[in-house]
Amino acid sequence: LSPSFDWRQKGVVTPVKNQGSCGSCWAFSVTGNVEGQYAIKHGQLLSLSEQELVDCDDLDEGCNGGLPDNAYRAIEQLGGLELESDYPYEAENEKCHFKQNLVKVELTSAVNITSNETQIAQWLVQNGPVAIGINANAMQFYMGGVSHPLKFLCNPKNLDHGVLIVGYGTSRYPLFHRNLPYWIIKNSWGKSWGEQGYYRVYRGDGTCGLNTMASSAVVV
Numbered sequence: 001l002s003p004s005f006d007w008r009q010k011g012v013v014t015p016v017k018n019q020g021s022c023g024s025c026w027a028f029s030v031t032g033n034v035e036g037q038y039a040i041k042h043g044q045l046l047s048l049s050e051q052e053l054v055d056c057d058d059l060d061e062g063c064n065g066g067l068p069d070n071a072y073r074a075i076e077q078l079g080g081l082e083l084e085s086d087y088p089y090e091a092e093n094e095k096c097h098f099k100q101n102l103v104k105v106e107l108t109s110a111v112n113i114t115s116n117e118t119q120i121a122q123w124l125v126q127n128g129p130v131a132i133g134i135n136a137n138a139m140q141f142y143m144g145g146v147s148h149p150l151k152f153l154c155n156p157k158n159l160d161h162g163v164l165i166v167g168y169g170t171s172r173y174p175l176f177h178r179n180l181p182y183w184i185i186k187n188s189w190g191k192s193w194g195e196q197g198y199y200r201v202y203r204g205d206g207t208c209g210l211n212t213m214a215s216s217a218v219v220v
C-alpha cells in the first residue's frame with residue numbers, strides 16, 4: 001500500500017460544496033462518489049445534481065436524511081443523474097422536475113466495500129473516492145489537524161453523516177507519533193469549514209465508524 005494517495009491531484013474531485021441548512025449530506029456523499037467514478041472512467045469531471053436526489057429519490061427523505069445505498073438504487077430507477085447546472089441546488093425539499101433527456105451519468109449497480117481500512121485504501125487507489133457514513137460528533141468542532149476522538153465521544157455505531165473519502169496519508173508528527181495515518185475526507189459544509197472544506201481523521205482503528213458503511217456506485 002503506497003504511504004499516501006490523493007484523488008484531488010488526479011482531477012476527479014469537484015470543488016467542495018455546501019449543503020446549507022438541509023440534511024442532504026447523503027446526497028453530496030453520493031454525487032461525490034459518482035463524479036469520481038465517471039471522471040475516472042470517461043476522463044471528464046462533471047458536477048452532478050444533489051437536488052435531483054433531494055427532490056426525486058423517494059427511497060430517502062430529502063433534507064430530512066438519507067442513505068447512500070438507497071440513493072444508488074433511486075438513481076438507477078430514475079434513469080441517472082443530471083448536471084448540477086441543469087438541476088441546481090436549493091437546500092430545501094422541492095417538487096421533482098427530473099428530465100430523462102438531461103441525464104448525463106447512468107449507474108449499472110453499486111458495491112459495498114469491506115470495513116478493513118487497509119482494504120478500503122487499496123479499493124480507493126484501484127477504483128476511486130469512496131462514499132461513507134460516519135459519526136459527525138468530532139466534525140462539529142473540528143479546526144484542522146488529524147482528528148482522533150476517543151471512542152466514547154464518537155460512537156462508531158451511531159453513523160449520522162454521509163461524506164466522501166478522497167485519499168489518505170501519514171503525517172510526520174514531530175513530537176508524539178512518528179507516522180500518523182489519516183484519511184482525507186471531503187465534507188459538504190463549505191470551504192470555510194475544516195481544512196478548506198476537508199477533514200483529516202485517524203486511519204486504522206474504525207474511528208467514528210467511518211469504515212462500517214463504505215460504498216460506491218458503478219457507472220456506465
Ligand SMILES: CCC[C@@H](/C=C/S(=O)(=O)c1ccccc1)NC(=O)[C@H](Cc1ccccc1)NC(=O)N1CCC(N2CCOCC2)CC1
Pocket residue numbers: 022023024025026059061063064065066067068132133134136137140159160161162213
Ligand atoms: C437529518 C439528516 C441529517 C443528515 C446529515 C446532516 S449534516 O448537516 O451533514 C450533519 C450531520 C451530523 C451532525 C451535524 C450535521 N444525515 C443523514 O442524512 C444521515 C446520513 C447517513 C447516516 C448513516 C449512514 C450513512 C449516511 N442519514 C439519516 O439521517 N437517516 C438515514 C435514513 C433514515 N431513514 C429512516 C426511515 O427509513 C428509511 C431510512 C433517516 C435518517
